Amino acid sequence: MGRVELAGLDANGQPERDVFLKENVDELYPRIEARYAIAAQHIRMKPKRNSEDSHTAEMNVLEIGCSTGYGWWLLNKNTKAVFNYFGIDKDEKVIEAAKEQSWENLEPAQNAPKFVHVGDESELEVMLTSRKWDIIIACEVIEHIPDGLELLQKLKRYADIVVFSCPYKEPVGFWGSHHVLHQLEEKHFRGFRFQWIDPDGHITKKPPQNVPFSLIAGVYDQTKPVITCELSTKGRYHLTLPLALMSIVMQTSVKPDEIIIFDDGEHADLRDHEIYQRIFTMMDMYEIAWTVIFTPNHGQVKNHEWARVHSRGDLIWRIDDDNIADPCVLKYLVDELLHHPEVGAVATRIIDPCNMPSTGSTVVYSGGIRENFLYLNPQWAMDDKRIDDMEHLYSSFLYRTEAASYSYRDDLSVVGHREETFFTHQMFLNKWKLSVLGCHKGVTWHFRCQGGIRSPGTIKEMWDNDESKYRQWLAERSLKLPLQVKIMIVDGGIGDHYMFKQVLPKIRAAYTDILFVIGVAHLGPFESEQDDNTHFVTIHAAKQLLGQKGCDPDIMNPYKYASENCTGTGAEGQKAIQEAYRSMYIEEKRGDYLFGEPGKPSEA
Numbered sequence: 001m002g003r004v005e006l007a008g009l010d011a012n013g014q015p016e017r018d019v020f021l022k023e024n025v026d027e028l029y030p031r032i033e034a035r036y037a038i039a040a041q042h043i044r045m046k047p048k049r050n051s052e053d054s055h056t057a058e059m060n061v062l063e064i065g066c067s068t069g070y071g072w073w074l075l076n077k078n079t080k081a082v083f084n085y086f087g088i089d090k091d092e093k094v095i096e097a098a099k100e101q102s103w104e105n106l107e108p109a110q111n112a113p114k115f116v117h118v119g120d121e122s123e124l125e126v127m128l129t130s131r132k133w134d135i136i137i138a139c140e141v142i143e144h145i146p147d148g149l150e151l152l153q154k155l156k157r158y159a160d161i162v163v164f165s166c167p168y169k170e171p172v173g174f175w176g177s178h179h180v181l182h183q184l185e186e187k188h189f190r191g192f193r194f195q196w197i198d199p200d201g202h203i204t205k206k207p208p209q210n211v212p213f214s215l216i217a218g219v220y221d222q223t224k225p226v227i228t229c230e231l232s233t234k235g236r237y238h239l240t241l242p243l244a245l246m247s248i249v250m251q252t253s254v255k256p257d258e259i260i261i262f263d264d265g266e267h268a269d270l271r272d273h274e275i276y277q278r279i280f281t282m283m284d285m286y287e288i289a290w291t292v293i294f295t296p297n298h299g300q301v302k303n304h305e306w307a308r309v310h311s312r313g314d315l316i317w318r319i320d321d322d323n324i325a326d327p328c329v330l331k332y333l334v335d336e337l338l339h340h341p342e343v344g345a346v347a348t349r350i351i352d353p354c355n356m357p358s359t360g361s362t363v364v365y366s367g368g369i370r371e372n373f374l375y376l377n378p379q380w381a382m383d384d385k386r387i388d389d390m391e392h393l394y395s396s397f398l399y400r401t402e403a404a405s406y407s408y409r410d411d412l413s414v415v416g417h418r419e420e421t422f423f424t425h426q427m428f429l430n431k432w433k434l435s436v437l438g439c440h441k442g443v444t445w446h447f448r449c450q451g452g453i454r455s456p457g458t459i460k461e462m463w464d465n466d467e468s469k470y471r472q473w474l475a476e477r478s479l480k481l482p483l484q485v486k487i488m489i490v491d492g493g494i495g496d497h498y499m500f501k502q503v504l505p506k507i508r509a510a511y512t513d514i515l516f517v518i519g520v521a522h523l524g525p526f527e528s529e530q531d532d533n534t535h536f537v538t539i540h541a542a543k544q545l546l547g548q549k550g551c552d553p554d555i556m557n558p559y560k561y562a563s564e565n566c567t568g569t570g571a572e573g574q575k576a577i578q579e580a581y582r583s584m585y586i587e588e589k590r591g592d593y594l595f596g597e598p599g600k601p602s603e604a
Contacts, residue, residue: 018140019094020070022101028070030201031215035139036071038195038203038217039163040078042135058111059083059134062127062159065090065141069098072113085113088127092117133159140215142166143181149188156191156314160222164189168196168207168216185216190401191226191314192218193257223338227330227398228313229256232300233321234265235451237273240322243447245279247324249286253331258289258312262303265451267294299414304423308404317398318420322447323350325396329442333398336435340388344403344432345424347393349439350379352446357381364541367391367436369425370479371515373596374545384438393424393434396444403432409469417466422473482594486511488585489519489542489556496558497525499574503581504529510586517542549593556590 020028043059059081063071066087075085089095095117104112118124136159142148143166155162167175172182186194186207196204197215208214220226229248233241248259270276270292283290289312295303307316315337317330329348336346351357357380365383366375367390378387379394397420409422428434471481488507490500497520508516516534519542520526526536543553554560558580565583584590 019068019097021068021097022073022103025070025073028074031197031199031213032070032139033074034197034201034203035165035215035217036074037078038165038197038219039135039137039139040075042161042163042219042221043075043079043081043083045081060131061085061135061137062133063087063137063139064124064155065138065144066098066115067094069101069103069113069115071137071139073103082111084111086127087113087115088118088124089115090117090119092119128155128158135159135161135163138162138164140166143170143175143179143184146180148181152189153191156220156222162192162220163217164192165197165215165217168214174212186312187310189216189218190312192220193226194218225315225334225338226313227254227256227315227317227334228258228260228307228311229317229319230260230262230303230307230311231319231321231323232262232264232295232303234263234297236321236449237266237268237270239449239451240324240447242275242279243324244319244321247327248319248330249279249282249288250327251325251330252327254334255286256288256313256317256330258291259283260307260311261290261292262295262300262306263292264295264297264299264303297414299412299416301408301410301412301416301419304419305408305410308401308408314401315398316401316404317396319396319444320446320452322449322452323396324445324447326442326444329444330398332437332441336437337398337400340433340435342433343388343435344427344430345393345397345399346435346437347379347390347395347397348437348442348444349381349383350395350444350446351382351439352448354448363544364535364537367434369421369428369474370483372421373481373483374485374515374517378436382439384440386435386438388433388435390434390436391425391428392421393436394420395446397424399424399427400432403427403430406430411469412466413462415462415466417463418470419466421470480513482597484514485517485545485593485595486514486585487517487519487542487545487551487591487593489539489546489553489591491519491521491539491553491557492559494522494525496577497522499578500581501525501529503578503585506582507585508534517545519543546591548595551591551593556584558584 018029018032043061045058061075061083063085066072066089069087072085072087075083087098089098095115098115116127118127136155138152138155142152142164145151152162152164166184167179169185170179170182195217196207197217198204198208198211199213203217207216231244245259245261248256271280280290293306304318315334317333319325325348333346333348337343357363357376363381364375365378365381366372367378367387369391372392377394378390404423404427406426409419412419424434474481490497514533518526518534518536519539520536521539523536530536546553558577561580561584562576565580
């Protein structure tokens, strides 16, 4: 069968595919050679898996829409690496023609290609899951398929690298009726980096202007994800915004691919300011795409949602306009997501340098959604420990768009109080892990100052409205507020702790739907007692919580209580102490408090 018959004709008599046989490879169009030259740059010998391997591994390469197989020859021509090639096509006649070409007999020598007919989606799924693919190539394929864009995103789940090409901004009918997707450009291909190919086969880093027959070529590399950084600003042009932007630009090792600035304030042209002229010039120098979007004072939540839907990145770094990130922050955030595929979002510690947190064991931190009215957020702690059991994150973090298939809340006020708690806890509910890195992997410094996306013009009713929605949301998840807490203190020797342990089951039985917080000097006796509803903390931390309620910790001294209300020495004295614990904490209900009362919101 000849080339014309194999190519097929659409309703307008135009060829539906490029077809070249072995005897006419010298007639290949320059743009075809260029697209395979781009793909071949990513074919290499894989490193040894361990020191016992005697050979490097060969890449598995899958081409979708392989036509008559000339792509194998062009890949082979452009790389010295040996690779395993599989070409698939929906046209059985084309596959038969590909097998007949004996491409492997052309120089240079290479592993023989394999060509497979794939007639429908189920057969494609079988092929995609048949092995681990290092590279998947789809050149001028997606524009032929109504759900071609969805297919391209799907391919990212099956390969480390995906390479595609298609007509760039093609008008309807330009190439023929067999193309069903048109006007395709950068915004349609999240997670890809781009080059462009003109009709003469020249490859450029910038799109051609008004050049027909041009192609856009995109590469997705799982090890080098595309990163969007987004921040909202208001009233901080000459305060912290330039500091925040420079901290983004000066990230070492890993920089964002694009920066989106949402201006919810004055809408000035920052290019007229000398400082911003230099900042934007540096972004250009580092090839960071940047844009400023004027927003109508509608608050940060709508901005976050726009970035979630429309930005280029597979990873999105949220940062506030008063946050200044250490130069290594983005590298470590990205490393966390690359090495922990179960993590949907990761944050650094966020510290106000003029309000440094207490260190050591005297303060209790918790990433639990229920306890955020009671304990401090671990992101506020100067600690080198990595935490991977957070139930929500605060302020600035990096997240996978894959883990955020849902929208931000659209019913919050301009303030957007607790918006990040809503957003990240939903990720947690969807079985993604949330993690916080230790300070040794960089800190995001919080330069609190006037202005900001939440002011001026925000009023108390807005905060109250958002807080009310938050409490209702928690109640729908059976997390009742205010949180009823019983705080108890065991301040004595090891024997006192064992005496209290004997009374603890009776105290637990006397209460339902309550969180027990117990300050102890010796944790050993209670190692088997801690659970979601019973927390053991330091005595100092328990006293701090009591101090929030204006309580004198001395009312929890069992010896003082026993001396005033009980008698006895020796064994009877031990019983007196146990009776003191029972009477104080069950009959007199000492230590019973409510945290997170309505009207007293705390920032989660």
